[in-house]
Amino acid sequence: MPDEALVALAERxxxxxxxxxxxxxxxxxxxxxxIGAAITSVPGSSGYFLGAVVAYADAAKGALLGVxxxxxxxxxxxxxxxAMAMATGARERLEAALAVSVTGIAGPDGGxxxxxxxxxxxxxxxxxxxxxxxxxxxxxxxxxxEAAAAAALAWxxxxxxxxxxxxxxx
Amino acid sequence: MPDEALVALAERxxxxxxxxxxxxxxxxxxxxxxIGAAITSVPGSSGYFLGAVVAYADAAKGALLGVxxxxxxxxxxxxxxxAMAMATGARERLEAALAVSVTGIAGPDGGxxxxxxxxxxxxxxxxxxxxxxxxxxxxxxxxxxEAAAAAALAWxxxxxxxxxxxxxxx
Numbered sequence: 173m174p175d176e177a178l179v180a181l182a183e184r185x186x187x188x189x190x191x192x193x194x195x196x197x198x199x200x201x202x203x204x205x206x207i208g209a210a211i212t213s214v215p216g217s218s219g220y221f222l223g224a225v226v227a228y229a230d231a232a233k234g235a236l237l238g239v240x241x242x243x244x245x246x247x248x249x250x251x252x253x254x255a256m257a258m259a260t261g262a263r264e265r266l267e268a269a270l271a272v273s274v275t276g277i278a279g280p281d282g283g284x285x286x287x288x289x290x291x292x293x294x295x296x297x298x299x300x301x302x303x304x305x306x307x308x309x310x311x312x313x314x315x316x317x318e319a320a321a322a323a324a325l326a327w328x329x330x331x332x333x334x335x336x337x338x339x340x341x342x
Numbered sequence: 343m344p345d346e347a348l349v350a351l352a353e354r355x356x357x358x359x360x361x362x363x364x365x366x367x368x369x370x371x372x373x374x375x376x377i378g379a380a381i382t383s384v385p386g387s388s389g390y391f392l393g394a395v396v397a398y399a400d401a402a403k404g405a406l407l408g409v410x411x412x413x414x415x416x417x418x419x420x421x422x423x424x425a426m427a428m429a430t431g432a433r434e435r436l437e438a439a440l441a442v443s444v445t446g447i448a449g450p451d452g453g454x455x456x457x458x459x460x461x462x463x464x465x466x467x468x469x470x471x472x473x474x475x476x477x478x479x480x481x482x483x484x485x486x487x488e489a490a491a492a493a494a495l496a497w498x499x500x501x502x503x504x505x506x507x508x509x510x511x512x
Contacts (some may be wrong), residue, residue, distance in 0.1 A: 174344075174379070198396075204382025205375030208396040209344070212374025215450055215483060223402035226368075226378040232393035232436055236406060266402055280385055313385060327474055 177319050178210035181325035185211065188332040189220040196328065197268035198224035199237055201249065201275040202292065206321040209212050216290035222266045227258065237261030240262075250275050252293050252304045259295030270331060271297045272324045276309070278316045292320045296327050298335055345488050348380035351495035355381065358502040359390040359440075366498065367438035368394035368408055369428035371419065371445040372462065376491040392436045397428065407431030420445050422463050422474045429465030430472050438499055441467045442494045446479070448486045462490045466497050468505055 174182075180325040189196055192222055198207045208224040211217050225236045233239040239257040247253040255273050263271035276292030283289035290309040297300060305327065344352075359366055368377045378394035381387050397405045400419055403409040409427040419422040425443050433441035446462030453459035460479040465472060475497065479489040 195399075197402075200375070200378070202382075203378075203379070204387075204391075205370070205394060205396065208370070208375025208398075209379045212372075212396075212398060213484065213487070217374075218379025218398060221398050222400040223406065224375060225406065226382075226393045227377065228382060228388060228391050228393040229365075229436075230380075232367075235435055236393065236395065236436075255495075265405055266399075266452070268368045314383065315381070337366075 173206065174206060174210040174213055178206065178318065178321055179213050179327065181329065182210040182214050185325055185329050185332065186214050186217055186220060186241050188329055191333070192332060194220060194269045194335065195222050195267070196220055196224045197262045197266035197271040198324070199262035199271065199273040200224055200226045201228060201258070202278040203274045203317050203321045204228060206317055207272070207324055210321060210325065225262055233258060237270065248287070249278055250287055250291060250293065252306065255293035255295035255304050256302045257298035258304050263297040269299065270328060270335065272328050274320050274324050276316065276320055278280060278313045280313060290316050292316070294320070294324050294327060296331055298331055344376060344380040344383055346496065348376065348488065348491055349383050349490060352380040352384050355495055355499050355502065356384050356387055356390060358499055362502060362505070364390060364439045364502050364505065365392050365437070367391055367392045367432045367436035367441040368439065368494070369432035369443040370394055370396045371398060371428070372448040373444045373487050373491045374398060376487055377442070377444065377494055380491060380495065384492065392438050395432055403428060407435065418457070420447055420457055420461060420463065422476065425463035425465035425474050426472045427468035433467035439469065440498060442498050444490050444494050446486065446490055448483045450483060460486050462486070464490070464494050464497060464502065466501055468501055
């Protein structure tokens with residue numbers, strides 16, 4: 173079972189997205205499916221959740237999300253550029269209104285001085301464009317993954333609350 | 343965090359697949375990412391796990407896994423045919439040696455006399471071809487999803503133990 177905090181976020185997201193008619197997708201690397209698992213733990217999630225791509229290997233980021241090899245070679249899989257390309261790819265391929273992406277270094281290995289364990293980029297693709305946030309999360313592998321998934325769900329809620337067909341600004 | 347039993351299965355799977363050099367992929371519908379989350383909870387899983395497609399909506403099963411619309415229309419998304427097409431699609435698109443798929447009715451809604459809550463099909467695509475198993479799992483939504491993910495991981499282990507470049511029969 174996903175963590176209770178993730179499920180609580182998924183319930184809030186579902187309420188907002190069902191109310192506003194917003195189909196949602198995700199592209200997960202270091203979280204490996206945690207976001208999808210949390211979202212789909214809530215009955216009725218099929219009403220707004222289209223699916224997710226768990227692109228763990230670099231080849232999967234290209235094949236399933238269209239992330240250019242040049243982006244991965246120039247900036248690495250854990251980069252703002254990769255996160256944005258992943259979110260954009262998920263939004264387009266799954267025909268979602270909103271798509272979130274997560275790429276990071278969950279540890280315990282794989283860190284470096286320039287890219288320490290806990291470094292996480294979250295991308296958010298919406299009709300208005302794509303944005304990215306950079307986080308450095310504390311804790312062990314499980315804690316980093318859960319905090320990354322929580323941050324992604326929280327950002328989705330934030331954007332969903334002001335987006336969509338029923339939003340005053342739409 | 344994924345369930346301890348799932349993580350234990352993921353650890354066993356990793357041991358077998360790293361030892362035999364078997365890249366693995368998954369296609370998840372009702373489990374929604376649980377399989378990927380369990381696999382990637384284990385440090386070092388990037389050594390064999392390529393990724394997963396969480397194809398929750400039917401459109402995602404087509405766009406990301408190449409499941410034919412005709413298959414979904416004729417047999418439904420929860421069917422042996424869909425499970426086999428999902429596993430085959432994941433294996434081909436992620437260039438995996440082994441790919442597992444899960445499609446089922448986790449409940450509480452969506453069941454019918456012909457397809458009750460708990461009905462689950464698991465597909466397994468390997469170099470030798472694709473197979474499917476039909477299960478009817480007991481319990482609530484969380485129990486059905488976890489049992490389905492566990493069955494998928496256990497079947498992957500079973501096949502990996504007799505497959506791969508280091509297997510005597512290869």
